[in-house]
Amino acid sequence: MGRKLLLEHINVPGINTLEVYRKTGGYRAVEKAIKTMSTDEVVEEVKKSGLRGRGGAGFPTGMKWSFLAKPEGVARYLVCNADESEPGTFKDRYLMTNIPHALIEGMIVSSYALGANTSYIYVRGEMMPQIRILEKAIAEAKAAGFLGKNILGSGYDLELYVQPGGGAYICGEETALLESLEGKRGNPRIKPPFPAIAGLYGCPTVVNNVESIAAVVPIINDGGEEYAKIGIGRSTGTKLISASGNINKPGVYEIELGVSVEDFIYSEEYCGGIANGKRLKAVVAGGSSVPILPANLILNLVNGDKRLMSYESLSEGGFTTGTMLGSGGFVVLDEDQCIVRNTWNFSRFYHHESCGQCSPCREGTGWMEKVLHRLENGHGKMSDMDLLVDVSKKIEGNTICPLGDAAAWPVASAIRHFRDEFEWHVRNPTLAVKENFGLAHYADPLPELVS
């Protein structure tokens, strides 16, 4: 069994209340940090832990914190990104629903470390139940003296607010989130300046994912070095994976980074294998934005080693043969699934969610969706695949925010690895509407490397 740091007590009845959470050792990190540690010491522990942002980009959290500008007399803010809207990702919602105090405790410790006296949790607008749960948890923490003025007699003040989101995927992009939090239209800002210099209301701001913030609690309790012992290489600690698709046991799993992809899919501890005795065809490993990989490439690296669930191993081989850990939205597709349809579906999402500020993303996402729609519905052309790759290249890297890249990658990777399935759709337009291409050779062993 892998170690659990965030979900250890998930099955304890009443863990959503402060009382039970306290009994399982909750709020020790707040006491330890505020009473016995300086703010720099907290930052130092997080640095030592090697924790990397769990929101998608994987930027080291300690380093992000140390970049925060600290001009005299200017407020600093910590903003928690709980806008979780990436298709395939639902771990933050799970954590907030079941153990809201894990996030609140993390917010208090992190705000203390950053010297923030006002902090926000920006929750996806559709998650009204979770907003209520968090508000209740905040009230409990406040009544117990963990929030408000003069926390635990230390002289440190902190107010924590929950803000319902603006109802758009783009509001999860950190600068769009800040705009939205300020009450404006959620358009990503043009960077620089980065939030660490000028974020919320122009003040230095740190934006972190729910899971990143919750992970600060065990880091402070056990020490950064202990945390860094879990995992592999620069992928330290545990990670919540939202597993969905054609598996026997979909759900949220906490893994020690470094378990093999094969174990994750097939072991009883995690996904429990492919449902209905089917065979694995493809995996989208880190949420809809990351490149899709066929079965043979997701299970193994090109050199024959097993691929592991870690930042490095998943991206091994770059975009030619690799993908990304992203937000940990692990979507499994079996032999009956159609890659063209799946790609069209993702594309439809990005078309719908583009904020429309920059021309390549605004126009290109719609164009790609239309071409994919016609391919899926039997009106495609042989030239469409090259057209899609070309359009995706015109978007990638040329936009204000990474949504453009996120829209381009799934399309480019699907065509890179599943081109024959696309071509089959063009050649068999009537059949393709009724039947699927099947597994084909996508699970065949990789050819031996010629050295």
Added chain:
Amino acid sequence: MNILNFLKLSEKVKVTIDGMPVEVEPGTSILNAARQIGGDIVPPAMCYYSKLEGSGGKCRTCLVKVSKGSEKDPRPMPKLVASCRTNVMDGMEVQNITSPEVVEARRGIVEMLLINHPLDCPVCDQAGECHLQDLAYEHGAEATRYEFDRRTFDRIDIGDKIQLHMTRCILCYRCVFVADQITENRVHGILGRGDHAEISTYIEKAIDNDFSGNVIDVCPVGALTDKTFRFKNRVWFTKPVEAHRDCPTCSGKTTLWYKGEEVLRVTARKDEFGEVEEFICNTCRFDKKETKDWVIEGPKKVSRQSVINSNHYDQLQPAQVVKKNLELMEANKEQFERATKF
């Protein structure tokens, strides 16, 4: 601040754009540095407007390659950057038309801007002074690869003087910045997202205040047009004349567009980059259409943007670096061919 520090701050930084060096104030954007050099190495800018704070960064036509970051950190920047929103550093080396990558990316952007554009230039008032026309002509491909229905919107009147033809809009946000910064009350903005986003007023409220007419001048395309001029004439049949009047609200410095004896329209004066020099008020723009209202200064020097100048286009002057390099010549081939047609 001691004097040494002061000297240091005002010290100019040196940048090279397409092999041409220029010294500019620190904090200058790459685009503005390029404008100081002038000529064909100036990146096209469809959304940036130097008089509007916060503008730029959106259309992406001004993308350039930074092949050397600065003297201190010579690494190239990993991606192409929007030159209108990226500041120069000392020792920076920038490639615009000398980078095949930039030329290719820009062609892509132009294609994107055109896939949903109605291409109704023959019936558009902006034709002849439209920045999208120029851009497509200079950087675009000859044919489209887009085979779907184009997005359309109904035309709406926003007030009795301005018409919004959203189908032509490229969402540059300039008009929003004008409404925000030049007029007293912003009553219009962007509704919706992505390719279904639109400029709109709150429930078709009229845009009505002294400076609202300026949205027409900043609009790079024919999405916002002057209803008092609509369909009166093609701009290339009119003669622009600079004039001024003693106006209590604005500077009163304008361009009058004559057809024969008649003033067909009044606009602000624009510089060589198509930006207005000074914003004018609605009284000057819409209500003063008699020669007797104005003190005439003389004919306007017509910019190369305009077909009013037909057959007098400035020639494309390729940078020396381009001429010497076969690959770059190839990348800019179409541009050269067009230039030599004249």
